[in-house]
Amino acid sequence: MPFISKIQRQSDYSSFSSTHPIVIDNGGSYFRIGWAGENDPRVIFRNIIQRPRHKITGETITVVGDHNPALLKYFDCTRSGPRSAFDSNVVYQFEIMEYILDFGFDRLGADQSQINHPVLITECACNPVQSRSKMAELLFESYGVPSVAFGVDAAFSYKYNQQLGICSNDGLAICSGFNTSHVIPFLNGEPVYDACCRTNVGGYHVTDYLKQLLSLKYPHHMSKLTWEKVEDLKMEHCYIAPDYAAEVRLFQKGDKKAEEKTRCWQLPWTPSPMEEVPSEEEIARKAALKEKQGQRLREMAEAKRSNRINDLENEIRDLEMLLQRLRHATENDIPLILAKTVYISKHDVESALAKATQSLRKAKGEPVESVEKMDPSSTEKYNLINVPDEMLTPEQLKQKRKQLFIKSTSEARQLKKQKQIEEELERERQRKLEEERRLENPERYLEELRAKHRDLSEKVEQRKKLKTNGGQTNGNHNASGGVGRGERLNPSQRERMRLLTTAAFDRGKGEDTFGAKDEDWQLYKLMSKDNDDDDDDKPDPDEAELARISSRLQEIDPTFIFKSESGSSSAEPPRFRPLTKEDFQIILGVERFRCPEILFNPNLIGIDQAGLDEMAGISIRRLPLKGQGLEEKITSSILLIGGSCLFPGMSERLEAGIRMIRPCGTPIKIYKASDPILDxxxxxxxxxxxxxxxxxxxxxxxxxxxxxxxxxxxQLRYTI
Known part of the structure; x- marks a missing residue:
């Protein structure tokens, strides 16, 4: 924070007499307390409280002012935000105010519950009587204060600077504080509250607006943009533009003057280690290692396949011996032989032998016969298929239809499975041939594979362009050079569209009689049947071959990078740009003058109220005494008070704004308080x-x- 807190407990409280007053400046931002007659307050802290919860026990404590960083070890300060006793600039949360007064009196050195000293406490201009009465009740009932006086902080500051000779007896005090901004005219050294003016815009709103703009501009650094840090940035870099519109145009141009007014806040940053490009030796070493690993995996797969073949051959030999025994055994001996095995009947042994034989042929890479052909019980299972319908009962006819359905389904399934096995065997054979070619001449094989990949890529890309733009024109080109939807449809889709268009055209005339004829319903069959010539549903063989070649190139060529349709690599995750020093910089450009501008144009943040310059004109017009001489006296002594008046360019901007609403030739003199914060x-x-x-x-x-x-x-009299 730009204003450092002082919370060290004082030890000389008992040395002051009971008639020595205690002075409290109860501001919306800071609470200041000290002894009358001294030049600086003894204790200063932020006028807020927080109630963090203990991380283990869950106990809640009350922390007044800025929290101690050591508390973060034991208490969770993130869930409890700062709470203020103020609504705008009026105290209304007196429970919080009691915590703050307790802490203030304790830091001042009070060692008793009763405060036996008169108290002078500041309040805002035109403070509601309810707030004043509650404050008096708190001081009298809780602390036993003997006497109390209430005064306006801006009036005290104006009178103090009048004693220093900065401003005159008649003038105007422009106080821009933390929550609100006031303009108070003074006549004969006394404030004229009937003519004062207030706007609910202050330093809090400037800081909050700057925090919002920076959070939207740099969402990845929101954790760094704490309230305290943004407050520091505001006080260090923000300024009031003499002409807001001209300043915005200057930054829109982005010339050298705008660059000179731009400020940069560098966040902590550690450069990431540079990734070195692998050398040719490193690439060759990785390729050799990859090849070695692949060879090892192939050997392991071959060994596993050999073991599988041996196990199946042993199983088939055992099953054949068991069948041989069962064939020569009598009917009474068969159950005794099967009792020593896991099989129940001779049929189970034959089925197991058929399956083992099929598995062995598959492991050796030989064509596999259908299980249905090898199953000797097929005739028994479908015994009603070849029987004429006249010789069957209704129940048998139903059973016959069921057998026909089961047999056709089983045969179709077996044919499909056989076709898949044959395709897999063919692919395995092609892989073996390619591997032999690669081992014979690796360089030639790699070059052929690259050429084939390049040709297929061009072919697939050309087909996609034709599919997108259409292979023919029908006069439907739009102005932008695109094509209509009809040019992107394949023949089957165009036929469906023609049927729909024809039906809509024919049935749109007169009475709708669709469905009266049987041929009308053929339209649904034509539109709903699966079209084998639909190009969108059939996989493209060229794309499948391109994907296979790309996968093969990735295995044997370490320099190959597979590019997908979007142009990014699918073999590895996308590589993000490494973070640089510029990624950890907060640039303050137009925000430097845009945020303080709300003091003159509150409508920038949605507050429909007057700015500081307009408020000065309103206060002058509200004066009960009129006269050119009186108004000139007031405009000749304008004093700037409050923390928000510390922005560079504030005096010049106010002078220009007030001069525009005052008659030509009116003397306007603006002074800044000796210390706008502590005065x-x-x-x-x-x-x-x-x-x-x-x-x-x-x-x-x-x-x-x-x-x-x-x-x-x-009402306090300031001239005594």
């Missing part, structure tokens, strides 16, 4: 140290006798 407390300290200060307070006895309503008419 309010110093003015209150000087005021409380005066001899006439006790006359401006009201005591606890007055409060008990006259009640809270008397506070409505209470």
């Amino acid at each position: 309010a407390w110093r003015g209150a300290s000087t005021y409380a140290a005066a001899m006439q200060f006790p006359q401006q307070t009201f005591s606890r006895m007055d409060y008990y006798e006259k009640g809270e309503d008397w506070l409505q008419s209470y």
Whole structure:
């Protein structure tokens, strides 16, 4: 934070007499407390509380002001955000205010529950009587304060600078604080509250607006954009543009002047190690290692296949011996022989032998016969198929139809399986031939494979272009050079569209009689049947071959990079650009003057209120006393107060804005307070140290006798 907190506990509390006043500047951003007559407050901390929860026990504590970083070890400070006692610039959460006052009095050194010192506390201009009465009740009832005085912080600051000779007796105080901004005119050294003006825009809104803009601009660095850091960036880099529109045009051009006004905040960054390009020796070594690993895998697969063949041959030999015994055995001996095996009947042994024989032929790469052909019980299973229907009962006819369905389905399944096995054997044979060719001449084989890959890639790309743009034209080209949807349809799709168009055209005339004739329903059959000539449903053999060749090149060529349709590599994840120093930079360009501009144009953040320059004109027009001389006196002594008045260019912008709404030749002089932050407390300290200060307070006895309503008419006189 630009304003450092001071929370060290004071040890000289008992050395002050009970008549020595305590001065409190209860600001929306910071709470300042000290002794009257001193130049600086003793204790300063942020006017907020937090209630973090213990990470293990779940106990909740109350932390006033900035939390101690050491608490992060034991307490979770992320779930409990900072809470303020203010709504805009009015205190309304007095439970929070009590925590803050407890902490302030404790840091000042108070060692008792009762505060036996008069208290001067600041409040906002035109503070509601309910807030003032609650504050008085808190000070009188909870702390036992003997007397209290309420004063406006901007008025104390103006009077303090008047004593320093910066501003005159009649003038205008422009106070831009944390939550709100005020314009208060002064006549004869006293504020004229009937003519004051307020806008609900202050330093909080500038910081919040800057945080929003930077978070939208750099979403990956939101964790770095904490409130405290954005506050530092605001106070260090933001400024008020003399002409907002001209400044925006300057940054839109992006010339040298805009670059000079741009600021950069470098985040912590560690350069990543550079990835070296592998040398030819490294590529050759990796290729040899890959080939060695592939050869090892092939040997392991061959050994596994040999073991499988041996196991199947032994199993077939055992089954044949078992069948031989069963054929020569009597009917009474068969159950005794099968009891020593896992088979139940002779049929189970024959089925197991057939399956083992089929598995052996498959392992050796030989054509596999259908199980149905080798199954001797097929005739028994489908015994009703060849029997004429006249010789069967209704129940048998039903059984015959079921057998026909089962047999046709089983034969189709076996044919499909046999076809797949034959295709797999053919692919295996082709792989063996390719491997032999590669081993004979690796360089020639690789060159042929690359050439074939290049030709197929061009062919597939050309086909895709024709499919997208259409192979013929029908006069439907649009203005942008594209083609109509009809040019991208294949013949079957065009036929379906023609049928739909014809049906819609014919049936759109007169009465709809569709379905009256049987041939009308043929239209549904033509549109719903599966078309074998649909190019979209059939796999492209060229694309399949291209994918196979690409996969093969990836295995044997380490320099090959497979490119998919989108142009990215599918063999490995996409490589992202390595992060550089520029990726960890927060650039402040137009944000430097755009955020403080809301003090003059609150509509930038959706607040339909007047800016500072317009508020000055409104306050002057509201003055009860009119006159050219009086207005010139006021505009000749304009004082800037508050933390938001520290932006560079504030005085020049205010002078230009006020000059536009005042008559030509009006003298306008704008001064900046000696210390816009602490002058309010110093003015209150000087005021409380005066001899006439006790006359401006009201005591606890007055409060008990006259009640809270008397506070409505209470008003502090600043000229004593």
